[in-house]
Amino acid sequence: MDILLLIIAILCLFIGLLGAVLPLPGPPLSFVGLLTLHFTKFAQFSENLLWTLGIITLLVTILDYYVPIWGIKKFGGTKYGTWGSTLGIIIGMFFGPFGIFIGAFAGALLGELYAGSTSSAATRAAFGSFIGFMLGIVMKIVLCMVMIWYAGKGIWQYFN
Numbered sequence: 001m002d003i004l005l006l007i008i009a010i011l012c013l014f015i016g017l018l019g020a021v022l023p024l025p026g027p028p029l030s031f032v033g034l035l036t037l038h039f040t041k042f043a044q045f046s047e048n049l050l051w052t053l054g055i056i057t058l059l060v061t062i063l064d065y066y067v068p069i070w071g072i073k074k075f076g077g078t079k080y081g082t083w084g085s086t087l088g089i090i091i092g093m094f095f096g097p098f099g100i101f102i103g104a105f106a107g108a109l110l111g112e113l114y115a116g117s118t119s120s121a122a123t124r125a126a127f128g129s130f131i132g133f134m135l136g137i138v139m140k141i142v143l144c145m146v147m148i149w150y151a152g153k154g155i156w157q158y159f160n
Helices: 002-019 026-038 047-074 079-095 099-114 119-159
Strands: none
Touching: 002 026, 002 119, 026 047, 026 119, 047 079, 047 119, 079 099, 079 119, 099 119
């Protein structure tokens, strides 16, 4: 049973890392992988570590929705840019991994243009959306890598 849980944990950790870039719940999946690993003989983590990573996972997951909105607003965008960026990300998912990046930018740009913004203001807001989107991805990748590091360290200590 421990071997099966180990395989599930490793899959969750690495699919979570992919989900940091792709539209999947990356950090929550990685955290489930870490928790699953904790309940095997291969690695034990302190309650403090699990609570800390759990809270950080929750915060990063929430922030992931607000950072692109912050980017749009910081660069002078409106709710049309926000909605456009969101729709662009959803549509971009169907065009491969780079589609979500292009979709976030193009959606914000089109949303702002639809709202009557000048092309320079719309481009600025779209750039803000892209910056916010990239900040969210960086946060998620770093958190997933931290969880993979703890998992690897725990497994390494078991076998040595």
